[in-house]
Amino acid sequence: MFNEIDGDFDNAAISTFKLSLPTKHGLKKSLTRKPVTSIRQLMDQIDKYKRVEEDKQQDKEKGKVIPQERRNFRSDRYNNNKTRRDFVGQSLPVAPQMVNxxxxxxxxxxxxxxxxxxxxxxPNKMSGDLLRRNQSLHCQYHQEQGHTTKDCRTLWNHLEQLVKDGEL
Incomplete structure (x- = not known):
């Protein structure tokens, strides 16, 4: 019906749509943080929100994926000025990556x-000061505190090697 109305009523349609969403809905929060000024932008934002939610659901169902590129997380933490290659929509051409x-x-x-x-x-015991580790996180592979099992790079590397060796 909106498409059949003559005139510029984008603001009224956008406001009506936002008001129809529950207060705590993620899309409403997103539209509040990044306001849209046209129906096209609204539709794009809805599509983007829908894709993100679908991706979250698929991640819950499928488990974890190891990205191709291995990064030095320690240097990433301290080199925020460095151009990062993992941004979506980046302008530089990037060779396609595969999931290992x-x-x-x-x-x-x-x-x-x-x-x-x-x-x-x-694995060997983790190095570093035990008191400086996050005590609320536990790794089943290291059987120590400091990080979660799902974020354990050592475990992921070991599993990847087992796959390459044909053990898994």
Missing amino acids: TVFREMVHQVLEKIKNESYFKW
């Missing part, structure tokens, strides 16, 4: 299934 390893289960479930296999290797 995809598991249909969460990494901690994979760990549970293979931890007693002969090819599985437990």
